[in-house]
Amino acid sequence: MEYGRLTAAYADMEQTRSRLELATLLADLFSDTPPEELAAVAHLCLGQLGPAYDSREVGLSDKSVLRTLALASGIPLEELQESYAAAGDIGLVAEEALAAKSQQSLFEAPLTVGRVWERLHALSHETGTGSQERKFRALAELLHDGTPQDARYICRTAVGKLRLGFSQMLLVDGLAEAFGSREERGMVEAAYNRHPDIGWLAQRAAADFGSLDAVRVEPGIPLRPMLGERLSSAEAVLEKHAGESCFEWKYDGLRVQAHLLPGGTRLFSRSLEDLTPQFPDVAEALEQALPAGVIVEGETLAIDEGGGLLPFQVIARRRGRKHGLAEKLEEIPAGVRLFDVLYADGQETLDTPFTERREQLEGLFAPSDRVACTTLLRTADEAEAEQFLLDALDGGCEGLMAKALDGSYRAGARGWQWIKYKPDYRSDLADTIDAVVVGGFHGRGRRGGFWGALLMATRTPTGFETVCKLGSGFSDEDLAALKERLAPLQRAGPPAGLEWNLEPDVWFEPELVLELLGAEISRSPIHTCGGGYAVRFPRYKRQRDDKTPETTTASDEVVGLFKQ
Numbered sequence: 001m002e003y004g005r006l007t008a009a010y011a012d013m014e015q016t017r018s019r020l021e022l023a024t025l026l027a028d029l030f031s032d033t034p035p036e037e038l039a040a041v042a043h044l045c046l047g048q049l050g051p052a053y054d055s056r057e058v059g060l061s062d063k064s065v066l067r068t069l070a071l072a073s074g075i076p077l078e079e080l081q082e083s084y085a086a087a088g089d090i091g092l093v094a095e096e097a098l099a100a101k102s103q104q105s106l107f108e109a110p111l112t113v114g115r116v117w118e119r120l121h122a123l124s125h126e127t128g129t130g131s132q133e134r135k136f137r138a139l140a141e142l143l144h145d146g147t148p149q150d151a152r153y154i155c156r157t158a159v160g161k162l163r164l165g166f167s168q169m170l171l172v173d174g175l176a177e178a179f180g181s182r183e184e185r186g187m188v189e190a191a192y193n194r195h196p197d198i199g200w201l202a203q204r205a206a207a208d209f210g211s212l213d214a215v216r217v218e219p220g221i222p223l224r225p226m227l228g229e230r231l232s233s234a235e236a237v238l239e240k241h242a243g244e245s246c247f248e249w250k251y252d253g254l255r256v257q258a259h260l261l262p263g264g265t266r267l268f269s270r271s272l273e274d275l276t277p278q279f280p281d282v283a284e285a286l287e288q289a290l291p292a293g294v295i296v297e298g299e300t301l302a303i304d305e306g307g308g309l310l311p312f313q314v315i316a317r318r319r320g321r322k323h324g325l326a327e328k329l330e331e332i333p334a335g336v337r338l339f340d341v342l343y344a345d346g347q348e349t350l351d352t353p354f355t356e357r358r359e360q361l362e363g364l365f366a367p368s369d370r371v372a373c374t375t376l377l378r379t380a381d382e383a384e385a386e387q388f389l390l391d392a393l394d395g396g397c398e399g400l401m402a403k404a405l406d407g408s409y410r411a412g413a414r415g416w417q418w419i420k421y422k423p424d425y426r427s428d429l430a431d432t433i434d435a436v437v438v439g440g441f442h443g444r445g446r447r448g449g450f451w452g453a454l455l456m457a458t459r460t461p462t463g464f465e466t467v468c469k470l471g472s473g474f475s476d477e478d479l480a481a482l483k484e485r486l487a488p489l490q491r492a493g494p495p496a497g498l499e500w501n502l503e504p505d506v507w508f509e510p511e512l513v514l515e516l517l518g519a520e521i522s523r524s525p526i527h528t529c530g531g532g533y534a535v536r537f538p539r540y541k542r543q544r545d546d547k548t549p550e551t552t553t554a555s556d557e558v559v560g561l562f563k564q
Helices: 003-014 019-032 035-044 062-073 077-087 090-099 113-125 131-145 148-158 168-179 182-194 198-207 209-214 234-240 280-289 312-316 325-331 354-362 382-394 476-489 555-563
Strands: 227-230 245-250 254-261 264-268 294-302 334-344 371-373 376-379 399-403 414-421 433-442 451-460 463-470 506-508 513-517 520-523 533-536 539-543
Touching: 003 019, 003 113, 003 148, 019 035, 019 168, 035 113, 035 198, 062 077, 062 090, 062 131, 062 148, 077 090, 090 148, 113 131, 113 148, 131 148, 168 182, 168 198, 182 198, 182 209, 198 209, 227 555, 234 245, 234 382, 234 414, 245 354, 245 382, 245 414, 254 280, 254 312, 254 334, 264 280, 280 334, 280 371, 294 312, 334 354, 354 371, 376 382, 382 399, 433 463, 433 476, 451 476, 451 513, 451 555, 463 513, 463 555, 476 539, 520 555, 533 555
Parallel strands: 227 414, 334 371, 463 533
Antiparallel strands: 245 376, 245 399, 254 264, 254 294, 294 334, 399 414, 433 451, 433 506, 433 513, 451 463, 513 539, 520 533
């Protein structure tokens, strides 16, 4: 398949904000793709070289790609740097640079998807002395042999910013439309929630669409986590759970899904990132405590010398660390508090009622300081639940998670079977909100050169809606960090699927998730969340690198907080 067919689809997708139109464009693309190239095309549509849990990166920075462009186009590096500073998009710079050069391809045949896929994978494996130079030359060859439009997307993929503005769920829509029907989307999503490899899913859908209904949990392949709703009181929780609920301490840690395999244990984050290299001590502790062949879920926590729990920020220091890990292992000892078992005795347990899963989990191991189950109370008494909340806060937790006694585990879904209850729910604003940055406003005066405020958005089934303009709560260090973090996310226009009225100075790819506080939820003629709701007096709390845009606060949750 010619790579130009893929980039033509990319270009069409950049011209529409309609989810239905995007899904149809993807369906047409998948229908045109040879079966053996479906996995590559599906992953490339997300700018990835594989699933989140096993993905590689090309490992080139914007600066490195500009240097490669200079080599491929003959344009001075300084001129390309000026163009990039003005455009903020490495892809547009590449397209313009190569359009200005009359190229004669070394190959008579056009650039193919297979060649681009293989070359990008080869680049991701390049390490050691001279690896950067080899990457420059290999990328320059691809740019030389492709069209200017090809160059736009090759360079974006090389730096990990394809900028099409949609998520895996839109590809699920496209696969349903291409190989089944829109009405069968639910079956495709259920399969993806259990086996979140969009390339594998595309190949299976094309080969035998009906077989997606038989996809089950597989050890070594993380499933998408279940999420909870929110309520404002123990009374409301008990009413929702038919008068009785299991309340668990909600620890301020890093959610982890552990797969105990015969060859070793793998740990995955809520966004399906492989955390095993950063938490080898947790993997070892789980291997010593639990039998092989199970999948369990819990919270990884930093533990002090006395066995007390430390805040999330402490354990987060180990995340993403490649150097000095040995020192951090000693400095920040970690343990885990388990709350669910998802696979055991050779079969998934998702449809087993929660109380039975909990009993099965407790029967798998003997608790220790390092590995134990979450503290749990089963009760129908509101006062008892309220006291349990106070006990959790005294124990260093952030609140409670209530679970329906007969509730199943709904992978990738948010529902009332799990309900979060925190003390913040009794303040003016019923909880912190996790929102994604979609735009920025230039700072003035003391904030000159930094972002003065950020346009924040909440999630909907079809995209995002703006919820507030966030400009307070930032330290000088926060402002500097956000400037650096957001620089590569700038885009020429609003992301696909974003509903907005307020236009920022700069648009961003919806990737960076921030946690924010506020005074209350109010009606708003400016913001689009839930048809016109916003956070009043929002203030920044922290970055949430453990969350993805797909796991941020939903707009209907914000509306629910207003109604409370």
